[in-house]
Amino acid sequence: MRLVTARSLxxxxxxxxxxxxxxxxxxxxxxxxxxVALVGPSGCGKSTLLHLIGGLDRPxxxxxxxxxxxxxxxSERGLTELRRREVGFVFQFFHLIPELTGxxxxxxPTRLSRNGGSAPARARRLIEELGLAEAASRxxxxxxxxxxxxxxxxxxxxxxxxLLLADEPTGNLDQESGHQVLALLRQVASDSRGVxxxxxxAEAASIADRVLRLEGGRLVG
Amino acid sequence: xxLPGGLRASLRRLGARRGRSLLAALGIAAAGAxxxxxxxxxxxxxxxxDRAAARADLPxxxxxxxxxxxxxxxxxxxxxxxxxxRAYRREFTGAPLSSEGGASNxxxxxxxxxxxxxxxxxxxxxxxxxxxxxVERGVAREWHxxxxxxxxIGETDLRVVGISVSPDNVAFPLAKGPRxxxxxxxxxxxFTSRPSTNLALIWLxxxxxxxxxxxxxxxxxxxxxxxxxxxxxGVRTQIDQAAGxxxxxxxxxxxxxxGSAGVMLAASASADVQRRLQGIGVARALGFTPRxxxxxxxxxxxxxxxxxxxxxxxxxxxxASGPSARLLETVNELPxxxxxxxxxxxxxxxxxxxxALASAWPAWRAARRPVVRVLRGGDVSxxxxxxxxxxxxxxxxxxxxxxxxxxxxLSTVAVLAVSSAVVLxxxxxxxxxxxxxxxxxxxxxRYQLTVTFPxxxxxxxxAVPGVAAAAPRYSVDAADSFALGENxxxxxxxxxxxxxxxxxxxxxRRVRSAGEAEVGTGVADPLGLRPGATLALALPSGAEARFRxxxxxxxxxxxxxVVYTQPNRLLAADPSLTPSIAVRLKPGADQDTVxxxxxxxGAQPQAVGGATSSSRALLSVLASLLRAVALVDGIVCLYILxxxxxxxxxxxxSVIAVLRAGGAGSREVRLVLTGAALLxxxxxxxxxxxxxxxxxxxxxxxxxxxxxxLPLDVxxxxxxxxxxxxxxxxxxxxAWSARRLRREPVVAGLRSD
Numbered sequence: 001m002r003l004v005t006a007r008s009l010x011x012x013x014x015x016x017x018x019x020x021x022x023x024x025x026x027x028x029x030x031x032x033x034x035x036v037a038l039v040g041p042s043g044c045g046k047s048t049l050l051h052l053i054g055g056l057d058r059p060x061x062x063x064x065x066x067x068x069x070x071x072x073x074x075s076e077r078g079l080t081e082l083r084r085r086e087v088g089f090v091f092q093f094f095h096l097i098p099e100l101t102g103x104x105x106x107x108x109p110t111r112l113s114r115n116g117g118s119a120p121a122r123a124r125r126l127i128e129e130l131g132l133a134e135a136a137s138r139x140x141x142x143x144x145x146x147x148x149x150x151x152x153x154x155x156x157x158x159x160x161x162x163l164l165l166a167d168e169p170t171g172n173l174d175q176e177s178g179h180q181v182l183a184l185l186r187q188v189a190s191d192s193r194g195v196x197x198x199x200x201x202a203e204a205a206s207i208a209d210r211v212l213r214l215e216g217g218r219l220v221g
Numbered sequence: 222x223x224l225p226g227g228l229r230a231s232l233r234r235l236g237a238r239r240g241r242s243l244l245a246a247l248g249i250a251a252a253g254a255x256x257x258x259x260x261x262x263x264x265x266x267x268x269x270x271d272r273a274a275a276r277a278d279l280p281x282x283x284x285x286x287x288x289x290x291x292x293x294x295x296x297x298x299x300x301x302x303x304x305x306x307r308a309y310r311r312e313f314t315g316a317p318l319s320s321e322g323g324a325s326n327x328x329x330x331x332x333x334x335x336x337x338x339x340x341x342x343x344x345x346x347x348x349x350x351x352x353x354x355x356v357e358r359g360v361a362r363e364w365h366x367x368x369x370x371x372x373x374i375g376e377t378d379l380r381v382v383g384i385s386v387s388p389d390n391v392a393f394p395l396a397k398g399p400r401x402x403x404x405x406x407x408x409x410x411x412f413t414s415r416p417s418t419n420l421a422l423i424w425l426x427x428x429x430x431x432x433x434x435x436x437x438x439x440x441x442x443x444x445x446x447x448x449x450x451x452x453x454x455g456v457r458t459q460i461d462q463a464a465g466x467x468x469x470x471x472x473x474x475x476x477x478x479x480g481s482a483g484v485m486l487a488a489s490a491s492a493d494v495q496r497r498l499q500g501i502g503v504a505r506a507l508g509f510t511p512r513x514x515x516x517x518x519x520x521x522x523x524x525x526x527x528x529x530x531x532x533x534x535x536x537x538x539x540x541a542s543g544p545s546a547r548l549l550e551t552v553n554e555l556p557x558x559x560x561x562x563x564x565x566x567x568x569x570x571x572x573x574x575x576x577a578l579a580s581a582w583p584a585w586r587a588a589r590r591p592v593v594r595v596l597r598g599g600d601v602s603x604x605x606x607x608x609x610x611x612x613x614x615x616x617x618x619x620x621x622x623x624x625x626x627x628x629x630x631l632s633t634v635a636v637l638a639v640s641s642a643v644v645l646x647x648x649x650x651x652x653x654x655x656x657x658x659x660x661x662x663x664x665x666x667r668y669q670l671t672v673t674f675p676x677x678x679x680x681x682x683x684a685v686p687g688v689a690a691a692a693p694r695y696s697v698d699a700a701d702s703f704a705l706g707e708n709x710x711x712x713x714x715x716x717x718x719x720x721x722x723x724x725x726x727x728x729x730r731r732v733r734s735a736g737e738a739e740v741g742t743g744v745a746d747p748l749g750l751r752p753g754a755t756l757a758l759a760l761p762s763g764a765e766a767r768f769r770x771x772x773x774x775x776x777x778x779x780x781x782x783v784v785y786t787q788p789n790r791l792l793a794a795d796p797s798l799t800p801s802i803a804v805r806l807k808p809g810a811d812q813d814t815v816x817x818x819x820x821x822x823g824a825q826p827q828a829v830g831g832a833t834s835s836s837r838a839l840l841s842v843l844a845s846l847l848r849a850v851a852l853v854d855g856i857v858c859l860y861i862l863x864x865x866x867x868x869x870x871x872x873x874x875s876v877i878a879v880l881r882a883g884g885a886g887s888r889e890v891r892l893v894l895t896g897a898a899l900l901x902x903x904x905x906x907x908x909x910x911x912x913x914x915x916x917x918x919x920x921x922x923x924x925x926x927x928x929x930x931l932p933l934d935v936x937x938x939x940x941x942x943x944x945x946x947x948x949x950x951x952x953x954x955x956a957w958s959a960r961r962l963r964r965e966p967v968v969a970g971l972r973s974d
Contacts, residue, residue, distance in 0.1 A: 056882055056967045076963075077886065084884025091971065095879040099621035109883045111614055159884070 003067065003163055003194040004030040004053055010061030010217075011048050022048050023059070024217025030196055032162065035189035037197045037208030044214045046198040047167050053196065054087050054165045055079040067162055084112050088156030090185075092168035094148040096140040096155075102147075103127060103136035106154045113159045123158040130154050130184065146177025153184055164188055164195045170204055182207050231520045244867055245522075246529035249576060251860045253533020254540070254853050256568050261541040264564045269554030270457050273388035276555060277341040280422035281431065282452050283389060284438070285312070286445040291416040297441045298421060303434050305426045308336030309418040311405070318399055320372045322364035327398040330374055331420065332405040339422050340402070341555075344368050345383035351406040354379035358550065359392025360399040372401055379403060389456050392553040428453075439759070449761055450700060455708045494518060494583040501587050511588035515581040522580035523573050530572040534565055540853060615880075615889045619896025622873050623865070633865045634904035640858045641909035641943055646917045647854070648939040668694075668721045668803040669812055672824035679802060685818045687810035690720055693800035695788045701748055702757035702765055709744045710779040711758065713788035714803070721803045722778075722785065728752060729772030735789035738768035743781020745773050756784065764794035858947065862898050862954035869897050870962055877962060878970025891959040898951035906944045910935070 011023040022045030030036050038046050051057040053064060055071050064071040067086045074082060096105045106127055110119035127136050132154060135147040143151070149169060156164055166185060170178035178201070186207050189195040197208060205211045212219045235242045273279075286294075291309050298307055311332040318328025333348055333355075340355070345368035348355055354372050361384045366372065370381045385402065393399045405416060425434060435450055442448050494501075497518075504514050538561070546556040623630050671694065674682060682691040695713040714721055719731060724741070729752030732739055740750050750756060754770045768786055776783045792798055804826070806815055812828070819826045870877060877890060913935055 051968050051971075054882070056971070080881070080884055080886045083882060084886075087884075089879075089882045091879070095875055095971070097618060097621075097876050097879075099625050100618065108615075108618070108880075112884050112889065155883075 001032045002029060003032050003034075004028065004196070005065040006049075006053060006062065007064075008062035009049065009052060009059050009064070011045065011052065011057075012060050021217055023052075023062075025062070026214070026217060026219045028053070028212065028219055030163070030194045032194050033189060033192045034210070035186060035195040035197060035208050037199055037205040037211045038214060038219075039200055039205050039211060040214035042200070045217065046214055049214065049219075050165050050167050050196060050198050054089060054163075055083050084109075084159065086162045088159070088161040088164045090149070090153050090156050090164065090166040090169045092171040094140070094145075094152045094172075096148055096152060098140050101137055101139055102132060102143065102151045105140070105151060106136070106158055109155060109158045119159060122160065123154065126154045126157055127151075144177065145173045146180055149173060149177065149181050150184060153181070153188070157188065162193060164193055166195065166197045168198055168200075170199065170201055178204070228520065228524075231517070231524050234521055235524060241871070242525055244864060246525050248860055248864055249526050249529035249572070250533035250536065251853075251857045253530045253569075253572055254537040255533075255857060256572055257534035257537020257565065258541040258853050259537070260534075260564050260568045261538050261561065262545050264561055265542075265545045265549055265557050268557060268560075269549045269552070270388055272557065272560070273341070273386060273554040274453065274456075277339060277385075277387050278337055278424075279388060279453060279456070280308075280337070280339050281425040281428055282423040282435065282438070282450055283339075283456070284421040284423065284442075284448065284450050286419055286421075286442070286448045288417045288419040289445060291418040294418055294421060294445070297445075298423070298438075300441060301423075301434060301437055303426050303430050304423065306337050306424040308339065308422040309334055309416070310420040310422070311416070311418050312420045314398060317375050318372060318401060320364045320366050320370065322366060323360075323399075325399050328374065329398040329400040331400065331402050332407065333402050334405040334416065337422065337424060339389065340385040340387035342383045343386050343555075345381070347383055348402060348404045349382070351404050352380055353382045353404060355383040355385045355402040356381050357393060357400045357553075358384050358386050359394065359396065359553065360401065362392075362550065363394055364399070374401065374403070377407075379407070386553055386555060388553045389451070390553060392551050395551050396553075442763075446763060448763055449698070451708065494580060494587060497584075498587055501584060502592055505588055505592045509588075511585050514588040515585035518584035519577040519581035523577040526573045526576035527569075530569050530576075534569055534572070537853065538565060615885070615892035616896040616899075618876075618880075619893035619898075620900040621896075622869055622876065622893070623897035623900045626869070626872075629865070629868065630901060630904070633861060633901050634908060637858060637861050637901060637905035637947070638908035638912055640854055640861065641905055641947060642912035642917050643854050644858070644946070645909060645913040645935050645939060645943050648942065649913070649918060649935045652936070652939070666722055666829055667719075668805040669829055670804040670806070670816065670819070670826045671801045671829060672804055672819055672826045674802045674824045676800060676802070681822060682802060682804060682819065682824060685815060685822065687807055687815040687818070688804055689807040689810075690805045691802050692716070692721060693788070694721065694803040695791055695798055695800045697760060697791060697795075697798065699758040699760050699784075701744075702759045709741075709758075709782040709784055711784045711786060711791060712778070713786050713791055715788060718785050718787075721805060724774040724776035724778070724783075724785070727773045727775050729770070731772060732786055733771070735787045736767075736769055737771045738784050738786040739772040739774045740770050741776040741778070741781040741783040742773055743776070743779070744783065745770075758784070760791070760794050762795040762797075766790045766794045855946070855950075859950050859954060862901065862951055863957060865901055866894050866898055866954055866958040867961075870894065870958055874962075874965075874970040878967050881967045882971065887959055887963055890962055891955050894955035894958050894962075895952055898955050899948065902944075902947045902951045906947055909943065910940055 006026065006028040009023045009026040009028075010021065012019050012021045014020055022043075026045075026049060028036075028049070038049065040046050048057070052059050052071075053066065055066070055074070059072065062072075066082065069078075069082060071079065071082070096102070097108070100108065103124070106123050107120055110123050113119035127133060130150050130153070132147065132150055135143050135151060140148050140151075149172075153164075153166075153169075164185070169181050169185065173181060182204055185195055185197060189209075197204060199205055210221065212221055214220075288311070294309065295307070298304070313330040314328075315326065316328040316330045317326050318324065318330070338347065340357075342355070343358060344361075345355075354374075356366050356372060360366065361381075366381055366384075368381055368384060371378050372381055373379070379401075390396050390400075423438075425431065431452060435452075438450070439448070501514055504517075505511075509517075542556070549556050672682065672691075676693045679691050679693065682688055692714050695711070697711045697713075698708060699711050700708050712718070712722065717731070724739075726739070727742060729739070738756055740756060745751070748756075750770050750773075752770055752772060756768045756770050758766050758768070760766060768784070768790065774783075774785065775781070776785075788798070788800070802824075804815075804819070806812060816826045816828075877893065880889060880893070918935070
């Protein structure tokens with residue numbers, strides 16, 4: 001099932017002579033159950049593309065269809081609703097809230113969920129399944145990078161999204177933790193979710209079903 | 222190593238963080254507004270009398286007596302040593318006076334002859350001929366009289382040529398009668414050839430010899446009846462009597478506002494340094510000395526503080542100058558005009574210095590810490606033991622985000638508490654004013670009505686249903702025989718006066734016999750009277766009466782310049798004294814019903830007010846002044862909360878961005894910020910109440926009046942208003958901050974790490 005379709009995406013930063021077009025007609029599609037790796041040199045626009053597909057930013061041109069909805073036609077409220085239901089984000093620097101415990105961090109998005117009481121139970125089950133029971137009671141500052149990233153994946157999955165967007169999820173981890181996180185992402189994709197992975201780590205790209213390279217603002221498959 | 226660039230570099234830095242600089246400037250402007258308000262009010266009120274007295278060349282002594290030939294009075298007066306100048310007036314009271322805008326049968330007309338005036342012309346010119354009049358400013362304002370208009374005395378029309386101010390009395394309508402000056406020639410050639418006078422204005426060469434001069438004047442005044450002296454000091458006291466408690470409370474408030482602004486500025490500057498800790502770390506790592514870092518922060522802060530301070534102080538002046546000038550007008554004093562520029566400039570200098578020092582001090586302290594610790598951002602990471610309160614929902618997250626910055630949260634709580642306590646103080650003041658106006662029991666009066674009725678028929682009043690007791694009440698204005706400038710009021714009841722007036726006894730005991738007196742601390746302190754001392758009083762009749770002081774009392778009446786005794790010695794000295802009758806009602810008796818019944822038997826009842834019952838116009842001006850100050854303070858409270866939230870949102874923008882990326886909408890962001898704001902309010906509200914109850918209230922009471930204890934308590938309702946207001950402000954600040962955050966792209970927050 002087609003989850004994401006992006007056509008002719010254009011995104012420009014700056015104005016006038018300082019303007020830089022990082023996306024210049026990029027096309028992309030992603031199916032449910034598929035893990036696609038997006039690679040390219042630093043600053044080429046990988047994260048920008050991820051943000052556009054996740055509804056965090058708006059393209060200057062082109063169209064994005066996510067779960068049957070055209071993002072460029074959605075209001076801010078609509079995009080917020082879409083992110084809440086359909087998208088999970090994983091960041092390079094984890095972005096866990098340091099004042100909350102691991103479990104509180106994972107459970108926080110469930111307060112946004114319309115699934116009533118089932119979301120927290122699901123989030124707790126995720127913590128168990130990911131082997132994070134011990135880490136769940138501690139604050140992020142007391143956890144390893146790998147534990148923090150796995151917690152952030154659990155947080156991203158707490159509301160059962162169809163699409164997981166991971167921006168350099170292993171960029172701040174040692175090799176062993178990186179392995180664990182990649183294995184987890186692979187497992188997420190095999191669970192009928194789409195995963196779009198931004199990375200410049202060759203090993204990370206090797207677990208993907210497809211690898212897309214961003215060059216000159218376009219995606220090359 | 223010192224920082225390069227100096228002023229130019231500072232300006233570049235401020236330009237680079239325009240938003241924060243603007244926020245800091247807003248805070249400084251808010252504090253400046255408080256400062257401007259406080260300085261405008263305090264300086265205007267504290268110097269108003271001296272300014273008006275100097276401009277009007279107010280005489281050192283005003284002597285009033287029964288009409289006498291001016292040549293006779295002048296012969297005696299000119300014999301006094303230490304005399305610089307003198308002038309005579311004939312004062313007519315109870316004159317029919319009218320104009321197009323008003324009329325009164327209680328007009329006060331003073332004829333003006335040669336010599337100094339004792340009043341200042343503030344519009345038009347002075348008198349030149351018999352068909353002219355100079356009208357006092359209060360009358361002109363109330364009756365809409367302008368120069369070139371006319372007033373009518375009896376049936377004589379006079380052209381108004383000038384408007385005057387004289388601080389020898391409060392202004393109309395606070396003063397009982399409207400006052401108009403006319404030329405002595407207006408009374409015709411007969412009066413001009415053999416003038417009589419009942420008012421002498423005396424200017425001295427050496428004011429320090431006032432007491433001696435007054436004693437000599439009294440000796441020389443043999444034959445003058447009903448002689449009363451009023452000195453400059455006495456005039457000041459008399460004017461203060463009209464507004465004394467409230468004006469002093471306003472000055473006290475200004476002192477509190479100054480302190481509050483200082484605390485707020487210091488906390489704000491300190492928070493700004495906290496936010497720039499990493500920059501300080503980098504500067505130190507590059508080799509800049511702590512002194513250079515501190516100097517840079519001081520310069521940056523001063524550059525923001527100067528324009529913001531000018532704007533804030535100007536706003537404060539604009540807000541307060543109108544009500545303050547109106548208040549001064551009601552007591553016949555003059556606004557400071559350009560003389561206020563000096564104190565305002567000093568306030569600005571103090572403000573800029575305070576901000577610069579408040580920035581430099583924490584920067585210097587931070588710069589002296591190990592560079593590695595500073596580079597980590599000082600308090601950016603929450604401590605391991607930070608609280609886990611508030612739950613883990615969005616509201617709780619907000620509380621925890623705020624609590625993670627313990628130092629800043631505490632300083633914000635402190636500043637908000639002080640500002641809120643000031644609001645509570647004002648509410649306490651307002652209700653006190655209201656009670657002073659309406660509630661006689663508050664000022665120790667236990668009678669509710671006075672009636673004009675023959676003394677020998679008092680038993681008829683006591684027979685009226687609802688009346689508990691009635692007794693003659695004598696009230697005489699007198700002066701201390703040894704310090705004739707010390708005016709006071711003697712109140713006398715036959716028997717126990719505490720049945721009708723019960724001022725708290727501070728020391729000694731109550732009056733038991735005719736020769737004894739209880740003395741108010743407002744007059745006991747300046748005269749050095751204690752129980753056992755002898756009080757000699759010069760009565761208006763010229764006779765003297767002596768009393769043994771047996772007790773000191775805290776009385777509101779006449780600003781504590783009051784003596785309670787029994788009437789025997791007063792009547793012996795002046796048998797013509799006539800009392801009013803004080804009527805005390807039975808508990809639960811309906812005052813209106815009793816008033817009707819008393820009227821039916823021929824009495825003329827009048828309700829008794831509080832200490833300021835004659836000052837309704839003044840009270841309304843004071844109320845508007847308090848409202849202006851409260852408005853400024855409310856804005857300051859809102860600013861404090863917005864600033865705290867803006868800082869939290871700025872520092873924790875990545876947290877907010879992650880929440881938004883995960884689908885948190887405006888409502889959830891608002892909840893986070895509301896949690897952060899309410900944590901501050903939860904700390905500030907009880908602290909404000911405690912501050913008001915144990916520090917500001919008692920402090921303001923003491924500052925306000927040394928002669929009495931003011932019950933400046935706050936009620937539960939007022940506390941609820943302030944706490945509720947704080948909660949509302951917190952919600953409003955959170956909504957405003959959330960709205961600002963919503964405009965920021967989510968990705969901007971995600972990039973901040």
